[in-house]
Amino acid sequence: MKPLRIDHIGIAVKSIDESLKVYEALGLESTGIEEVAEQKVRVCFLPCGDSEIELLESTDPEGPVAKFIEKRGEGVQHIAIRVPNIEDAIAQMKDKGFRMIDESPRYGAGGARIAFMHPKSTGGVLIELSQRD
Ligand code: ZN
DSSP: OOOOEEEEEEEEESOHHHHHHHHHHTTOOOOOEEEEGGGTEEEEEEEETTEEEEEEEESSTTSHHHHHHHHHOSEEEEEEEEOSOHHHHHHHHHHTTOOBSOSSOEEOGGGOEEEEBOGGGTTTOOEEEEEOO
């Protein structure tokens, strides 16, 4: 597996509207807001060169992003690595003994196919593998 780039950095925020002020001040522009019901989040992508910032706002106090903010406060929540083939990437990481949260790809914002690795097996970093065609 040869990763292609950092696809995006996911940032847990209480309010996308509030946080946008920071990134817009930096000169980044939102490409719109999308709701991912399965993850109980609204997400906003801001392209930055070859990569993007992803702002994640929970739509439900029981959702994973709400839980994250409760435990650790707002801030960087995950790093997404773009891979050429998501099935391949999952299989290889499992072969190497890493624990996956997602054993098969699921739908991510922007039509990506994604799978999360378990932070307990990656030194505390939530890593998202992401394939976009
Ligand atoms: Zn993400």
